[in-house]
């Protein structure tokens with residue numbers, strides 16, 4: 001049982017940064033990944049952990065959680081392009097894991113200008129709409145809730161819009 005006020009933050013695997021070098025050895029199978037997400041969802045649904053104290057940074061988790069009838073107030077888990085992350089060298093990226101999209105550098109450019117350009121970025125605008133997803137994500141009833149991890153799709157397939165290779169779910 002979690003202590004009141006404590007938080008559990010779970011980042012699932014992204015083949016980016018150092019993860020890119022080791023993903024062949026450490027990336028779980030879609031089935032194993034599903035099992036971990038289900039175990040966490042089961043713990044929340046059964047009252048073992050309050051939902052407010054467990055943060056799972058993986059779009060797939062919202063789909064798994066919805067199967068346990070747990071109400072979640074976030075519409076879509078993937079926030080790529082909705083916020084900016086700044087790394088230790090000042091590079092601005094549109095998601096903690098999206099190192100392949102460098103929007104600018106705050107040591108060289110104005111942050112507001114970078115933000116303005118991010119909001120007009122065609123790739124990021126397209127990624128926000130599930131209508132642009134491909135593969136099984138395009139016909140999945142969870143596309144507006146989940147939509148898959150766009151970074152995982154890009155890093156493992158070369159296509160930002162491909163379905164998430166770590167998803168075990170098979171749409172009807």
Ligand code: SF4
Pocket residue numbers: 060063136137138140141142143146147148149163164167168169171
């Ligand atoms: S098919 Fe795509 S949208 Fe559906 S659950 Fe899997 S990753 Fe999410």
